[in-house]
Amino acid sequence: MSKDFYKVLGLNKNATPDEIKKAYRKMALQYHPDKNKEPGAEDKFKNVSEAYDVLSDPEKRKTYDRIGSSQKLPFKNRHADFYDPFTAFSNPKGYSRVWFTENSRSGPSSSSTFSFETDDPFRIFERFFGTNNPFQAFDSELENHISIFDTPQLHFTSFPSTSKKRRFRQQAPTYKTLEITLEDILNGVTKKMKVVSKVYDDDGVEFKENERILEIKVRPGVRNDSQIVFPKAGNKMPGESCQADIIFILHEKPHPLFIRQGTWGQDLKYVAKVSLKEALCGVAISVPLLEGNGQTYRLEVSNKVLHTKSEIRITGKGLPYSTDSTTNFNSNSKKELDKRGDIIVIFDIIFPEMLSQNSKKKLNMALP
Incomplete structure (x- = not known):
């Protein structure tokens, strides 16, 4: 036949x-x-x-x-x-x-x-x-x-299959970068982002595009490169049993005044420019605060000589502490700590480009 x-x-x-x-x-x-x-x-x-x-x-x-x-x-x-x-x-x-x-x-x-x-x-x-x-x-x-x-x-x-167990396959997560500012980290912020996911049917031939707005809640004190996970909000490709997770990686924008540092990223480094005279004889400077609106902290230095390795801490004016590097959006691990880090003031001493002979003589006599 x-x-x-x-x-x-x-x-x-x-x-x-x-x-x-x-x-x-x-x-x-x-x-x-x-x-x-x-x-x-x-x-x-x-x-x-x-x-x-x-x-x-x-x-x-x-x-x-x-x-x-x-x-x-x-x-x-x-x-x-x-x-x-x-x-x-x-x-x-x-x-x-x-x-x-x-x-x-x-x-x-x-x-x-x-x-x-x-x-x-x-x-x-x-x-x-x-x-x-x-x-x-x-x-x-x-x-x-x-x-x-x-x-x-x-x-x-x-x-x-004749196996008695089942293992679900899920596509690897989709990673997206979300830029945040130090002000966002200080106060916490909710950002909205539109995502479009492609979801195939069980035959793996037809698909539909799902559009949704995700609310990304950034808690105070979150660390740079932290991750916020939206489970099963991404693509479902042929061969996968469920949609992939979408993971937002928080990327901290450079700040014009502060550099974040510290074990948990709780401290802010601020560089104050002072003249050689101010470094030697004392100075009063206004240190800007991250809260904005023109708020400053008056720092007076009169009882010490400043040098390039000098540091002065302004206690409790930094960022909130954070102990989590990864946040699951659907979890309850969003506890915010009230304790804040410090602003660490370091000094950039500006030396004069020229000195007269008379000034040199006076300095030579005055300095040990």
């Missing part, structure tokens, strides 16, 4: 190219020898591959439709000879040749011979899926289905 390639793939003769691909995708994964050890599975895998190789090629399919499957009769009864292509799987190249001989209407003495090669089923599988083993990323701890991750040639599909 001839092989009905349409029947092998569970299709009718009017099947579209997409339906042929979908049928092959499902059955090739179901009967692949690496996963299906049942008797006869490998033969079914070979038959499915042969059917796909013929029907997916427009010219081969046209020839097959005209000669190879017009009747459900043995080929010899239709004046055509059919040689099982899988008898050639043992050859070095892995190719099989299918021959069709058709007698013309003018009589048995006139005939046309058609032939085409079908490739090794494992090569067909590798061309289609982009890998010779799409199962390697998965273990046997799947319960009802084994999901195959999408490659450029592969859409999502699944096939039954």
Whole structure:
């Protein structure tokens, strides 16, 4: 009997190219020898591959439709000879040749011979899926289905598994950068960001785009490079059981006046410029505060000589303390501590470009 390639793939003769691909995708994964050890599975895998190789090629399919499957009769009864292509799987190249001989209407003495090669089923599988083993990323701890991750040639599909456990696959998180200022870190802030996620259906073919506005709540004292996680708010690609997480990485913008430092990022370094005279004789400076609105702290230095390594702390005027580097948006770990760090004032001493001889003499006499 001839092989009905349409029947092998569970299709009718009017099947579209997409339906042929979908049928092959499902059955090739179901009967692949690496996963299906049942008797006869490998033969079914070979038959499915042969059917796909013929029907997916427009010219081969046209020839097959005209000669190879017009009747459900043995080929010899239709004046055509059919040689099982899988008898050639043992050859070095892995190719099989299918021959069709058709007698013309003018009589048995006139005939046309058609032939085409079908490739090794494992090569067909590798061309289609982009890998010779799409199962390697998965273990046997799947319960009802084994999901195959999408490659450029592969859409999502699944096939039954006998394992009693199930492991859900989720795409790697999508990372986005969110810039924040020191003022945001001082007071906390809520930022809104529009995200568009692409969500494929279970067949891995159709998808829809979901647009939503995420409210990103940045708590006071949050550290640079902290992460805020929105679970299952990202893309769901073919082969994945749920949407990916979106993770916002907080990036601290440089500030024109302060540099953040300290173990928890609670302190602010401020550089005050003073003249050599002020460094030696004393100075009163106004240190700006992060609260803004022109607020300053008056710092008087009169009882000490300032030098380039001098530091003076203004207690409690820095940033709030933070002990978490990662925040899960749906968790309750958003406790804010009232304690604040310090402003650390260091000094940039400006030396005069020139001194008169008289000034030098006076300094020479005054300085130890």
